[in-house]
Amino acid sequence: MKLRKKITTYVLLGILSIFFLMPIYVLLSTSFKSFQEVSMQKMWFLPKDFSLSGITEAFNRLSPNLKNSFFLVIPAALVSSAIGSINGYILSKVRFKGSNTLFALILFGMFIPYQSILFPLISFLQDIGLYGSLWGLIITHIIYGLPITTLIFRNYYAEVPNELIEAAHIDGAGLIKAYIKVLLPISIPGFVVVMIWQFTNIWNEFLFAVTITSDPSIQPITVALVNLAGSQVVHWNVQMSGAIIAALPTLIVYIVLGKYFLRGLLAGSVKA
């Protein structure tokens, strides 16, 4: 490539990076300022005295919610992935009449605006006594996570040659045994993709969280972050620190397992 073209490429990439990194700069430089220093005039300057007071206060206020989010995300991601895996196996390897229609009906569930099921969902959770609890939220996320987990696993298993399953059948393995013996051992990358996807999605989710949990002590981190902004005077350093705390777990996953994150992302666009 010509040198001039190389340079223009880097310059363009650099300029675009500024746009993408600007919020990070604002987050970091605001978070580490003391409250006195967060005056409007100095927003774009780096902190003069590195202060942890914002982070500490945000952490103190948000740590129960951080715990709630973990308590919510882990079981919801595990269960929805496990069910999605077995669903994906059946839908990719056992074709029956109407299986494609059934798959389409399952998939549709991931695109609906959840507003269209919200009122019945809440009435239902009230009836079974789970409204306002994290368990209610966990069940909600498991159920509405099924379409995407089923989709990703179905596409993942579609790549596995049918002969492998057939060979297991000839060896006398039934439907379930073939799954356990043949597919599960090679499913780890699939599980990583799906679990990361579910972890990120559920961690970041807001609508269900804000409508199903009303007690601040059980709300997940996303809701607590918004409430932090709504409370009395806005202490920007605390709020920006809160945003960092809320974003950090999924960001760490992204940094460590970015390749798998990307695969989940692309699978989510129904590349059937």
Place this chain on the structure above:
Amino acid sequence: MPIIKGITKKKLLGLIILSPTIVALGIFVYIFIGWTTRVSFSNWNSFTALLKGEYKFVGFSNYLKLFSDPRFQTDLWNTLYFTIFFIGGCLTIGIILALLIDRGLKGSRIFQNIFLFPMAVSFVVTGTVWSWIFAPGNFPKNPQGLNLLLGLFGLESLQWKWYTSTFSIFNFNVALIPVIIAAIWQLSGYTMAMYLAGLRGIPEQLIEAAKVDGATDWQVLWKVKLPMLRPITLSAMIILGHMSLKIFALVYSMTGSGPNNVTDVPAIYMFESTFRSNKYATGSAIAIIMLIMVAVIMIPYLYYALRREVTR
């Protein structure tokens, strides 16, 4: 292709394994949608009406009221303009990023990661940060956020009220611009990833052949690459479009409804009707309208995507 033909026991077992999912989604998706539809035709517009539990069918009156409600009309205009600019912005930035990354220079991977990381962040965090960036402050005396930065560079003339502006042109509320920018920031990396996957799927020979025929880079881009990426553009438009019809958390955490509802969207109105003012029927009607808008673009897409797979 069935693995073993005619073994009904296997199919039966398969259906049994799928049945918890079928039942759960049957209830939580389809029956619940039916339930919401039923509520949207009811008079349940106060807490007492709900408590009494007497269902009174009022036909389309909740819908008719909505369509003559200025706030809902604003919401529809906002959704329209938001969708257009959001999709346009993501596609433009997405393809530019993908083409730059695809040149494969040293460090491309790092740039790719920078552009994609907003996808790992929640709309709530995005909204919180961008609301601080676009907070107008009391300019020109006490500017805040971006206005302050513009002031530092002597660009006071560019300072304006951002998401608190009530100016509108052809029903486009300019206060939406900062929200659209934040949304583009969040999702253009995703669009880039889709385009990159597409670019990598274009056979090398095709590009080589065009070059042998004397095509310039520019011609290769317009005559080979972009046409080959058309299916990706369509997918991206549908995915982004259905997201923008549902947009909620970003607006809620960044601006809320704004003055005169300049940044209001159907999802916010639905939330406030249902959970703040106990107008369950109105909220349900908004939800059903949102569902119809999403279904209009999603159902043909799913139909097309799954059919193509069967015939393949």
